[in-house]
Amino acid sequence: MTQFEGTLIAGRYEIREHIATGGMASVFKTWDHRVERLVAMKVLRSLDKNDLRAVERFRREARAAAALAHPNAVTIYDFVEEFGQYFLVMEYIHGPTLKKEILDRRHLHALETLEIAAQVCAVLQVAHTRGFIHRDIKPQNIMLASSGATVTSAGSLLVKLTDFGIVRVAEDAGLTNSGIVLGTADYLSPEQARGEKLTASSDLYSLGVVMFEMLAGRPPFIGPTAVSIAMQHASTYPPPLHQFNANVPPALEQIVMKALEKEPEDRFLSAAEMQQALRQCAKELQLQARAHQTVPSPQLVPHNFQPGASGQGQFHSPGYGQH
Numbered sequence: 001m002t003q004f005e006g007t008l009i010a011g012r013y014e015i016r017e018h019i020a021t022g023g024m025a026s027v028f029k030t031w032d033h034r035v036e037r038l039v040a041m042k043v044l045r046s047l048d049k050n051d052l053r054a055v056e057r058f059r060r061e062a063r064a065a066a067a068l069a070h071p072n073a074v075t076i077y078d079f080v081e082e083f084g085q086y087f088l089v090m091e092y093i094h095g096p097t098l099k100k101e102i103l104d105r106r107h108l109h110a111l112e113t114l115e116i117a118a119q120v121c122a123v124l125q126v127a128h129t130r131g132f133i134h135r136d137i138k139p140q141n142i143m144l145a146s147s148g149a150t151v152t153s154a155g156s157l158l159v160k161l162t163d164f165g166i167v168r169v170a171e172d173a174g175l176t177n178s179g180i181v182l183g184t185a186d187y188l189s190p191e192q193a194r195g196e197k198l199t200a201s202s203d204l205y206s207l208g209v210v211m212f213e214m215l216a217g218r219p220p221f222i223g224p225t226a227v228s229i230a231m232q233h234a235s236t237y238p239p240p241l242h243q244f245n246a247n248v249p250p251a252l253e254q255i256v257m258k259a260l261e262k263e264p265e266d267r268f269l270s271a272a273e274m275q276q277a278l279r280q281c282a283k284e285l286q287l288q289a290r291a292h293q294t295v296p297s298p299q300l301v302p303h304n305f306q307p308g309a310s311g312q313g314q315f316h317s318p319g320y321g322q323h
Helices: 052-068 098-105 110-129 165-171 200-216 226-235 252-261 271-293
Strands: 011-022 027-030 037-043 078-080 084-091 141-147 155-163
Touching: 011 037, 027 084, 052 078, 052 110, 098 141, 098 200, 110 141, 110 155, 110 200, 110 252, 110 271, 200 271, 252 271
Parallel strands: none
Antiparallel strands: 011 027, 027 037, 037 084, 078 084, 141 155
């Protein structure tokens, strides 16, 4: 049991169960007695309460995230200061993180990958239009909620992006190592790895890394240290995606590789443009799948185009991401 389990915060939030711990926060399943619902309570362990600048930054970021109010963003309910700690109260997602889904299954279906990325693009487009850069797109921060048994059926998958603004707070408070958040170097954009100014395109690069991992079962760059991985992001081109998964459709690989271009101007111009490419690719793959299904020989149907294939499209135990 952690120090917070069983604690009542602000006279209404009963912390019940520890869910996850990361470099900047711990997350707890919490019961809100006032409205009688489960919520997720995030404790910013690394935030120094005496650093008034960092605290005020966190408050502003929490307000901005709460104002985002997008279906694909985890809803922020409250911000509480108590016991010398800062608590962020947010929507509780009954579903796994994308990271857990990748670890459980290794390769995701091409259509799943397209749908997940398209929904992330939807919320990023709104955030970017408001001048808000996420800075930490990674599968641990992408939650999966489903109303059905499979995610390849239209409308059965809901993606939720969490942790807007947390990294900016950490950077301002001096909690990062040369601008690199420990444990997330796998998803850094080249400009972030070089310590340069970030733009909306940086989020799209990180999303490209996430897509690569969904399809390959691993990120494009691996190494013994966070710094060695960051250096690869800064100067090394990624290996071909089909090298790790021969079933990846070429059109989908092209989208991923465009998102992973080293220079921001060579990537998609916006999240909206990337989403449009993703939706068009999904439409073409669905048409191809229907055409193949009319052919009597089942071996002619690419395995990764079959919705409902064994072990694919299934959600597992609920969970909340590590941060």
